[in-house]
Amino acid sequence: AQSVTQPDIHITVSEGASLELRCNYSYGATPYLFWYVQSPGQGLQLLLKYFSGDTLVQGIKGFEAEFKRSQSSFNLRKPSVHWSDAAEYFCAVRGGGADGLTFGKGTHLIIQP
Amino acid sequence: DAGITQSPRHKVTETGTPVTLRCHQTENHRYMYWYRQDPGHGLRLIHYSYGVKDTDKGEVSDGYSVSRSKTEDFLLTLESATSSQTSVYFCAISEYNRQGRGEQYFGPGTRLTVT
Numbered sequence: 001a002q003s004v005t006q007p008d009i010h011i012t013v014s015e016g017a018s019l020e021l022r023c024n025y026s027y028g029a030t031p032y033l034f035w036y037v038q039s040p041g042q043g044l045q046l047l048l049k050y051f052s053g054d055t056l057v058q059g060i061k062g063f064e065a066e067f068k069r070s071q072s073s074f075n076l077r078k079p080s081v082h083w084s085d086a087a088e089y090f091c092a093v094r095g096g097g098a099d100g101l102t103f104g105k106g107t108h109l110i111i112q113p
Numbered sequence: 114d115a116g117i118t119q120s121p122r123h124k125v126t127e128t129g130t131p132v133t134l135r136c137h138q139t140e141n142h143r144y145m146y147w148y149r150q151d152p153g154h155g156l157r158l159i160h161y162s163y164g165v166k167d168t169d170k171g172e173v174s175d176g177y178s179v180s181r182s183k184t185e186d187f188l189l190t191l192e193s194a195t196s197s198q199t200s201v202y203f204c205a206i207s208e209y210n211r212q213g214r215g216e217q218y219f220g221p222g223t224r225l226t227v228t
Contacts, residue, residue: 043222090155098213100172
């Protein structure tokens with residue numbers, strides 16, 4: 001069975017500083033990987049996705065993520081965070097079929113002024 | 114934004130009563146999903162549909178049933194609600210290409226409280 005681990009429940013970053021959110025997955029073959037963001041009281045918005053090819057993928061809002069097969073990781077990065085980036089971030093994995101996504105438990109990002 | 118609506122957006126109900134949540138899409142996507150979100154658990158798959166009248170169970174399907182009689186609507190029913198089903202419920206839709214690539218888009222959610 002596939003699984004996703006987000007080791008950090010909470011992360012606090014100063015505005016303007018760089019950000020890295022960690023995600024580790026467990027899946028037997030090449031996975032499809034996703035990062036979603038959820039603002040308070042809102043639904044989930046897709047930030048970026050990885051299917052194959054270039055292991056560094058660009059997403060919306062200035063986010064990027066790097067797929068590292070050897071480490072089973074798909075970490076999310078942003079060079080300079082803004083106060084509006086404060087939200088809950090979820091990493092998710094899916095196999096090649098039409099099954100649903102398996103989500104990590106999320107990382108709550110707090111931005112300090 | 115993907116054309117996904119959920120109704121109701123908020124509901125309070127009593128233990129033992131039946132509850133039906135509706136997900137409606139205007140994208141004509143084949144695949145639809147129901148998830149629940151609980152603190153400390155992220156989102157977990159309840160049921161999904163891969164076409165009209167075609168559904169399958171997810172990770173946490175006990176106590177839930179689904180139906181899909183039209184492409185655009187996917188209903189989630191709690192036959193007899195329990196307090197453990199207090200949660201936020203999200204619907205998602207997707208299409209996939211021949212390689213199985215595709216992303217899921219989520220609705221705004223329904224907050225259900227069972228007292």
